[in-house]
Amino acid sequence: MFMKKILVVEDNYILNQDVCEFLREEGHLIKSVYCGKDAFDIIDRHEDMVALLTDVDLGPGPDGINVARYARAFSPRLPVVFMSANSNGRHELAGVAGSEFVAKPFRPQQIAKALSRVIQLQADSAPKAFRPLTANALSRASQWAA
Known part of the structure; x- marks a missing residue:
């Protein structure tokens, strides 16, 4: 299994630890912080993460939406999963496509399923790599012949 680096931002210590433990058991590499400011510090170091999992409400300081927008400034297609006890706040997430x-x-x-979906969505929407041209001189000439 390909190990994915995931940044987890959750201010509740027990939930943070539980989620991280589960994701590690799933084979992922986890970097975990408890507030938006610490997440900004990780993002500023340009650590190569594959996805961001963040609580929306992180207490004082930047919230999860600001963390996601900040991370996307460095990596515009970074997969993001938000978690919150306030499901009424979903409309705020519209700005984080x-x-x-x-x-x-x-x-x-x-x-795990939400992370898999956003990571797969990002992979599916990634620009396809250019394939090397294999045409030889004769086949190219015949394509241009009148």
Whole structure:
């Protein structure tokens, strides 16, 4: 299994630890912080993360939406999963395209599925690599012949 680096931002210590433990058991590399400011510090170091999992309400300081927008300034197609006990706040996430929302309380498998979906969506929407041209001189000449 390809190990994915995921930044987890959750201010609730127990939930943070539980989510991180589950994701590690799933084979992911996890960087975990408890506030938006610490997330900004990780993002500023340009650590190569594959996805962001963040609570929407992180207490004092930047919230999860600001963290996602900040991360997207460096990596515009970064997959993002938001989690929150306030499911009424989904409309605020409209400004972060390509993200998913998981309402608390949740089962760890819901987080894993949401992460898989946004990571796959990002992969599917990635520009296809240019294939090397294999035409030889004769085939090119015949294409241009009148």
